[in-house]
Amino acid sequence: MRRLLLEHDQVPGIETYEVYRKQGGYRSVEKALKKMSPEDVLEEVKKSGLRGRGGAGFPTGMKWSFLAKPEGVPRHLLCNADESEPGTFKDRYLMEKIPHLLIEGMITSSYALGANVSYIYIRGEYMWVLDILEKAVAEAYDNGWLGKNILGSGFDLDLYVCPGGGAYICGEETALIESLEGKRGNPRMKPPFPAVAGLWGRPTVVNNVESIAAVVPIVNDGGDEYAKIGVGRSTGTKLISACGNLERPGVYEIEMGITVEEFIYGDDYCRGIAKGKKLKACVPGGSSVPILPHYLVTKTATGEDRLMTYESLAEGGFESGSMLGSGGFIVFDEDQCIVRNTWNFARFYAHESCGQCSPCREGTGWMEKVLNRLEHGQGNMRDIDLLADINKKIEGNTICPLGDAAAWPVAAAIRHFRDEFEWHVNHREEAQKRNYGLISEKTASA
Amino acid sequence: MVKVTIDDQVIEVEPGTTILNAARQIGGDIVPPAMCYYSKLPGTGGKCRTCLVEVVQGSEKDPRPMPKLMVSCSTTVQDGMVVRNKTSERVQKNRAGVVEFLLINHPLDCPICDQAGECHLQDLGFENGGAGTRYEEERRTFAPRDIGNKIKLHMNRCILCYRCVHVAKQLTDQRVHGVLNRGEHAEISTYIENAIENDFSGNMIDVCPVGALTDKTFRFKSRVWFLKPLNASCSCNKCSGKAVVWMFGDEIYRVTARKDAYGEVEEQDGKAGWICNDCRFDKKDVHNWQIEGPRVINRHSVISQGHYLSPRQHDQKKIK
Ligand SMILES: Cc1cc2nc3c(=O)[nH]c(=O)nc-3n(C[C@H](O)[C@H](O)[C@H](O)COP(=O)(O)O)c2cc1C
Numbered sequence: 164m165r166r167l168l169l170e171h172d173q174v175p176g177i178e179t180y181e182v183y184r185k186q187g188g189y190r191s192v193e194k195a196l197k198k199m200s201p202e203d204v205l206e207e208v209k210k211s212g213l214r215g216r217g218g219a220g221f222p223t224g225m226k227w228s229f230l231a232k233p234e235g236v237p238r239h240l241l242c243n244a245d246e247s248e249p250g251t252f253k254d255r256y257l258m259e260k261i262p263h264l265l266i267e268g269m270i271t272s273s274y275a276l277g278a279n280v281s282y283i284y285i286r287g288e289y290m291w292v293l294d295i296l297e298k299a300v301a302e303a304y305d306n307g308w309l310g311k312n313i314l315g316s317g318f319d320l321d322l323y324v325c326p327g328g329g330a331y332i333c334g335e336e337t338a339l340i341e342s343l344e345g346k347r348g349n350p351r352m353k354p355p356f357p358a359v360a361g362l363w364g365r366p367t368v369v370n371n372v373e374s375i376a377a378v379v380p381i382v383n384d385g386g387d388e389y390a391k392i393g394v395g396r397s398t399g400t401k402l403i404s405a406c407g408n409l410e411r412p413g414v415y416e417i418e419m420g421i422t423v424e425e426f427i428y429g430d431d432y433c434r435g436i437a438k439g440k441k442l443k444a445c446v447p448g449g450s451s452v453p454i455l456p457h458y459l460v461t462k463t464a465t466g467e468d469r470l471m472t473y474e475s476l477a478e479g480g481f482e483s484g485s486m487l488g489s490g491g492f493i494v495f496d497e498d499q500c501i502v503r504n505t506w507n508f509a510r511f512y513a514h515e516s517c518g519q520c521s522p523c524r525e526g527t528g529w530m531e532k533v534l535n536r537l538e539h540g541q542g543n544m545r546d547i548d549l550l551a552d553i554n555k556k557i558e559g560n561t562i563c564p565l566g567d568a569a570a571w572p573v574a575a576a577i578r579h580f581r582d583e584f585e586w587h588v589n590h591r592e593e594a595q596k597r598n599y600g601l602i603s604e605k606t607a608s609a
Numbered sequence: 610m611v612k613v614t615i616d617d618q619v620i621e622v623e624p625g626t627t628i629l630n631a632a633r634q635i636g637g638d639i640v641p642p643a644m645c646y647y648s649k650l651p652g653t654g655g656k657c658r659t660c661l662v663e664v665v666q667g668s669e670k671d672p673r674p675m676p677k678l679m680v681s682c683s684t685t686v687q688d689g690m691v692v693r694n695k696t697s698e699r700v701q702k703n704r705a706g707v708v709e710f711l712l713i714n715h716p717l718d719c720p721i722c723d724q725a726g727e728c729h730l731q732d733l734g735f736e737n738g739g740a741g742t743r744y745e746e747e748r749r750t751f752a753p754r755d756i757g758n759k760i761k762l763h764m765n766r767c768i769l770c771y772r773c774v775h776v777a778k779q780l781t782d783q784r785v786h787g788v789l790n791r792g793e794h795a796e797i798s799t800y801i802e803n804a805i806e807n808d809f810s811g812n813m814i815d816v817c818p819v820g821a822l823t824d825k826t827f828r829f830k831s832r833v834w835f836l837k838p839l840n841a842s843c844s845c846n847k848c849s850g851k852a853v854v855w856m857f858g859d860e861i862y863r864v865t866a867r868k869d870a871y872g873e874v875e876e877q878d879g880k881a882g883w884i885c886n887d888c889r890f891d892k893k894d895v896h897n898w899q900i901e902g903p904r905v906i907n908r909h910s911v912i913s914q915g916h917y918l919s920p921r922q923h924d925q926k927k928i929k
């Protein structure tokens with residue numbers, strides 16, 4: 164079990180510069196700035212096979228090589244630390260525990276991209292993490308890792324930490340850019356892509372916290388070494404934030420390619436379903452990805468072992484697969500109500516839609532209302548088909564992927580748990596009682 | 610020049626032209642409906658999603674079809690691109706979906722709406738909408754608001770096309786008008802009752818595709834189809850002074866800019882023919898204006914049934 168990012172997370176004081184440096188911190192900056200050209204760093208990242216850890220899994224090296232480099236125009240690297248997807252809390256853990264790892268990654272990556280001003284855009288609800296990061300940035304400046312002429316290499320870098328206003332949509336890269344520019348966080352139309360015209364119209368790369376942190380071991384040990392871990396096109400290690408009815412939820416760094424079975428039940432990981440209950444369903448990659456019923460969690464539809472990789476989790480497409488997404492691994496035991504959970508997700512997306520494009524603005528609100536009725540014993544059979552139809556009309560027709568992210572979970576829940584939706588229509592009163600929390604909450608406050 | 614085929618009609622256009630503008634160059638019913646794009650307001654488009662089309666061949670060089678439906682207002686043509694609009698069942702289905710989305714929260718208060726008869730949402734609903742609704746929830750409501758002393762905002766009717774926001778941003782010197790809140794709760798606002806006092810703010814009324822922004826000097830005075838639109842001009846030092854006066858008998862009921870078949874202001878002397886607030890709101894006396902002649906309303910709304918042209922004139926200015 165190799166850990167590349169969280170290797171030192173339990174070392175006391177690792178959040179301070181001294182301890183971090185003593186554990187070998189900032190080696191990648193020394194190596195890159197002293198011995199490598201920016202192209203060399205890019206080459207290592209390409210060789211590593213690293214794929215974006217923000218959700219889409221786009222190869223980082225390729226993304227970097229698309230960055231336009233017009234003469235005399237500044238370029239920027241933005242770190243996406245807006246982490247707001249329900250079920251996802253891996254970036255927070257990393258930044259809280261080892262803030263210098265992210266800063267080190269930012270320096271090395273900015274060097275590779277030729278960016279002299281970089282930003283970390285952090286979720287507005289993570290204010291205490293902002294403090295941790297700002298402290299670490301100040302330490303990095305004090306010790307000469309940031310500022311002018313770093314290590315005498317002639318490379319300058321200023322790094323700013325910027326808090327968001329608390330909107331999920333600002334995690335979408337172009338909305339993040341708008342927000343950073345001080346505007347309303349509405350996603351932009353693409354093209355142009357940020358690689359050509361991003362922050363203030365300049366070429367920009369947006370990467371997830373974990374992607375940027377992974378550049379550190381890649382530069383230290385070489386891209387080939389990193390690529391040795393994993394299966395196929397899923398290389399390296401991945402942070403998974405596991406939550407729900409697990410015996411031991413938490414943030415784990417896994418090697419790509421371990422089986423889902425091992426991750427849920429293994430002693431090194433989640434140690435099975437809490438309270439000895441049975442697995443009912445799993446959302447393996449954050450609230451935006453399709454839910455899997457228990458019989459498709461550890462095995463694919465064709466009976467093969469399901470692995471923790473981009474490919475294996477997607478095996479079977481939308482019919483019987485899901486996605487690795489952002490690594491938010493949510494597990495449901497036999498007592499959980501899928502309709503209630505679907506409603507809960509729908510409520511999130513309706514609340515977070517930016518409201519520019521009509522299918523998402525109207526569709527997410529509509530789905531939320533229908534699901535709310537179904538969940539609260541006010542639904543009809545035709546509502547189930549209506550939901551399936553609404554999400555077909557949203558999917559693919561919106562400006563940014565939030566529309567799809569809102570549609571897929573509903574579609575998948577109906578596909579795999581239709582009986583449960585029907586049960587809610589046929590057993591209106593019981594449906595309400597069976598849902599933990601809600602009723603008692605209501606009566607308690609009444 | 611690049612060659613593009615839209616619904617089996619071929620046209621050559623300048624590189625960089627959008628599919629929608631290429632279709633407009635062909636004209637006729639293959640032109641996708643556009644509720645948010647407004648050619649005279651850079652930056653508009655992409656939001657309403659009514660202009661979706663299917664690109665069955667990306668270009669000569671890369672003939673692969675585009676997997677998603679594309680917004681024609683913001684997708685530029687490639688040489689050899691083949692586009693389907695009216696001839697694509699997928700487009701029709703999804704456009705009907707978009708129209709349904711635009712209507713679920715719409716109050717459908719056409720009988721008392723000043724825009725009725727010249728409303729793009731009415732036209733769109735007529736062509737692509739369903740006969741009933743599947744929406745059983747409560748519609749969202751907002752109280753009507755004043756935007757300055759001449760403009761009324763009925764947020765209930767708004768489709769959030771953002772056109773008026775661009776008018777505020779591009780035609781007036783100070784933007785005190787934008788969008789508040791997110792998702793379903795998003796609303797046009799002046800932050801908030803901050804009156805928009807600007808010579809060109811009235812153009813918001815003309816760009817609004819629905820009855821969300823209406824002219825308070827005209828509100829509830831008449832149905833538009835009872836009025837007689839006439840091209841008229843005046844000497845104005847703020848704008849071109851070229852407008853349309855809408856008359857009932859000898860009285861001017863309202864003044865608007867001159868708009869084309871797509872509801873966009875026409876160009877006057879090479880520039881977008883926006884009119885100023887003096888012309889729009891204050892010049893309501895016939896003596897203010899030089900009448901040039903009857904105006905043909907070049908779209909298939911109720912008013913274009915034009916009872917104000919003699920049959921002979923009507924034939925000459927055949928409605929496209
Ligand atoms: C609605 C929405 C929310 C997103 N939120 C995040 C987020 O919180 N963090 C993140 O890293 N990426 C998020 N993304 C993905 C980003 O747009 C972008 O793909 C990512 O930051 C790229 O980084 P990567 O290539 O390193 O994964 C979001 C995307 C969408 C559509």
Ligand code: SF4
Binds near residue numbers: 349350521561
């Ligand atoms: S899909 Fe939703 S969040 Fe994305 S641009 Fe459209 S309205 Fe905004």
Ligand code: FES
Binds near residue numbers: 659661681682
């Ligand atoms: S006109 Fe193209 S999206 Fe509105």
